Amino acid sequence: MKVVIIGAGGFVGKNLSDSLLQDPDLEIVCFSKTGVPESKNLKSIVGDFEDQELIHKTLKHADIVYHLISGSIPSTSWENPFFEIDGNLIPTLHLIESAAKNHIKKIVFVSSAGTVYGKSNHILSENAATAPFSPYGIIKNTIENFLRFAYEKYGIHYDIFRVSNIYGEGQNVKKGLGIINIVLDKILHQQEIQIFGDGLNIKNYIYVKDVIYFLKDSLYKKINQNNFFNLNSDQNASIIDIIDIAQRITGEEAKLVFSESKKSDNQFILLDHSKLMQEYPQFKFTTLEQGIRNTWDFLRQN
Secondary structure, eight states, rough: OOOEOOOOOOHHHHHHHHTTTOOOEEOOOOOOOSSOOBBBTEEEEOTTOOHHHHHHHHHHSEEEEEEOOOOOOHHHHOOOOOHIIIIHHHHHHHHHHHHHHOOEEEEEEEEEEHHHSOSOOOOEOOTSOOOOOOHHHHHHHHHHHHHHHHHHOOOEEEEEEEEEEETTOOOOGGGGGHHHHHHHHHTTTTTTTESSSSSEEEEEEHHHHHHHHOOOOOOOTTTTEEEEEOOOOOOOEHHHHHHHHHHHHHHHOOOEEEEOTTTTSSOOOOOOOHHHHHHOOTTTOHHHHHHHHHHHHHHHHH
């Protein structure tokens, strides 16, 4: 089976490609801006997502495509909504067209649970209405709908994972995303941690290797199925909770600076993952404490 990972140089992409390398029967093609190390069954292609011709060639003879690429985060999309259309939506539409021409069987898309639902005081299942208020979430939700269009028009199946806040080994904190990794990195370098708001907003956090478990399973499920899940753990916490855990694990005291909350940030969201658990009843999520400990150990060694 030939697998293409679009966005293989990113946090999730690197972890996914490393995991897929354990299967010698897979032919893996990693598409990214920077390139990744090649091996016997992994080929690296360097290019921009907007390069339609290169994307088309990359998908040749592939069976399944992972769409992991995004050139923005909620806060940057707030300031430049046009990029969401030009840099994420339009290239995705070209990706779908190329997938159809190359007879791709399935597209796996990582969406955003924290932005597509918008603001709500309820526990949200996959059946909840979507009402994204940031351009980032609007485009993620739009891409989901275009994948449904791709199935109806071309018969391309899809797996959509609305993922909560991912953390773990290898996340690039310079992009301003990933509060757990940012907290640990700041503690490691004895720097101040900027908290937007009062730090009491509750969100869900999921360890990257747990995410990879489910993404990887898209290869081994029946490829002629459409799946749609909230991909979140049973680990809800406030930023203050996270800082308390980080201080306990590192043995260091965090230096906190509080600032006004960002309008682009969803202050509160709780997710229902009962559909996921019905599909994977034996799966045990990594505890927040263990995941933070693993991440801290990685940061210290690298």
